[in-house]
Amino acid sequence: MRSISSRQRSRILELEEAARPLEPDTGERDRLMESAHAYAQRLLNELPDRPAYNHDKSAAAGLRRLRIGADTLPIEALIERVDESVVRPGLLPSHGGHLGYVPGGGIYASSLGDYLAAVTNEYAGVRFAGPGSVEMEDLILDWMASLVGFPESSDGNLASGGSIASLIAVVTAREAAGLRARDYERAVVYASAHTHHCLHKAIRVAGMGEAVRREVARDRHFRLCPDSLAELVAADRARGLRPWLVLGSAGTADTGAVDPLGPIAEVCEREGLWFHVDAAYGGFFALVEACRPLLAGMERADSLVLDPHKGMFLPYGTGAVLIRDGEALQDAHAYYASYLQDTVESEWGGRSPAAVSPELTKHFRGLRVWLPLLLYGEAPFRACLEEKLELARYFHREIEALGFEVGPEPQLTVVTYRWVPESGDANAFNRALVEETHRDGRVFLSSTTIDGTFVVRMAALAFRTHLHTIDQALEVLREAVERLEAHPERWRPRVDAAKARG
Structure with missing residues (x-):
């Protein structure tokens, strides 16, 4: 078998050394993990105080300031960029206030599995x-x-x-x-x-x-x-x-x-x-x-x-x-x-x-x-699902008590509802209502259209959604309706709004 030349051997060892950052030692792994774990702990502790939805998505563009493959930064700076440009803009899926689409989860034990x-x-x-x-x-x-x-x-x-x-x-x-x-x-x-x-x-x-x-x-x-x-x-x-x-x-x-x-x-x-x-x-x-x-x-x-x-x-x-x-x-x-x-x-x-x-x-x-x-075991999953069923029934009852027109009694954990104004286009009002809740951001709600009727949806399935979350959603909706009724120009065409004021 032909032996390796000294030149080739040197080149291989040189490349091995250049690739060494891909295999950090124990101390470096501990340092990287400490930074990632510290951020995860901070995020989870701050979740209740963060908005469920950030209407301003401009921070996502900050990712483009880093040239992939060319720039290198310490782990702390990169995690901070993730927080500012990925986690904060738009929807925060890990938030208990995610009541919009059928929510995903993210239980901590699964992150350890990953x-x-x-x-x-x-x-x-x-x-x-x-x-x-x-x-x-x-x-x-x-x-x-x-x-x-x-x-x-x-x-x-x-x-x-x-x-x-x-x-x-x-x-x-x-x-x-x-x-x-x-x-x-x-x-x-x-x-x-x-x-x-x-x-x-x-x-x-x-x-x-x-x-x-x-x-x-x-x-x-x-x-x-x-x-x-x-x-x-x-x-x-x-x-x-x-x-x-x-x-x-x-x-x-x-x-x-x-x-x-x-x-x-x-x-x-x-x-x-x-x-x-x-x-x-x-x-x-x-x-x-x-x-x-x-x-x-x-x-x-x-x-x-x-x-x-x-x-x-x-x-x-x-x-x-x-x-x-x-x-x-x-x-x-x-x-x-x-x-x-x-x-x-x-x-x-x-x-x-x-x-x-x-x-x-x-x-x-x-x-x-x-x-x-x-x-x-199965028990906490079962309890969490049953809790969401009860929360949906509670929301359905309370949103109707606030004066909303409600859809059928929920079979699972989605509730449909809408506000019907005394005059004007109800679809336009409810489109504006959803937009108002998005600008508020404390909870995230979504909408759908059923047989031409624009309705608002509340989907309770995030495992961090609890009774206080639903009460907050009811408050957000009540306040949003009051603002829109006080300012019809936000949802009516200008001519209709002028008539309303006159």
Whole structure:
């Protein structure tokens, strides 16, 4: 074997020395960790006093003053830049006042799981390489399947969120039905107007943008009507179309409505349709005994999506898909390559997550789920979910007492409401109302449009949202209405405002 030249040896050692900052020693690791931990502690301690929403987003541009790859700064300065340009502008998702979109979580124990996952850099895509990380994911999926009532023959995947999880489900449904490109324009998808848009996107990304879409009627509580579904399916069969996929919801983003899952499942089973349930928001309420009847029928779905970063209060980037027929999941997604031939047979056996997902490079996200569950058990998660249910009911009652027009009694933790002024455009008033709350910033509320009516939403799911948060939201809304009624020029066209003053 040819020996290395002294020149080459010197160059290699020189490069090794230049790369040494990437492998800090014990003392440097302690120093870096001390700075990061100090900031985390300060942020968490200051959260109640920080605004939930900062309307001024100009500080984000401060990131551009640092040239990536060229500038270097001490860790303290970089953390300060993160705080000023990333954490402070816009929405603060870790804040208990995040009452807008269905909130994500961020419990502290999960951050430690993420830290350990990054330090160990365990690979969770192939069982041969990471048997422990894959086994941990399997155990988590088994726990979720048991929670929702899926059989032991089911399978699933921990994904980055509901969107990728939905894509996995749609592709599995497509392959299980044996659909090919020539069939797409005859295949029919049934959904309500409040079905989450990520599912429609998943259908398009799966190559089925030509599929026929049918909007199923809703009842007065915004739930999909099984009778309407059955009528549409019968009519489509008579037209020579191919009814294929039904999209149900266990908690819609707009109103938090839970579709009648049992009766929908009966239609699907009778007609041979794939039944998918979007339980990204509402699925984990199965932990609360009182919610079990509401979610009955979820266990009859062919595929189901859950978002632990919602109902389990974990950091963003934690979704899950469950498929009733585990073999269908594997048949739809399994691919193998010759360079991975060593990984096919392992003493551990079983399939690898990379074989049932678009992800080959797969983050070890199981640790952020496993660690808090083993630290605390189910009980505090159950209590937190039940607390949010009570807070939503309390808000619904109190906001009506303030004079707001309210939507249906909340099934989960989303409440819709609006203020109806004595005269003028109610939609314009409520758009201005949302803007007023954003400028206030103490809490963050959002809006949606239902059948042409602009309504305001309150979604209580952040684990730091408590009774005092809801009372503060009520105060913010009351004060905002008073300001807008005192200054109609803020929401009415100038002519209308002048008339009001005259």
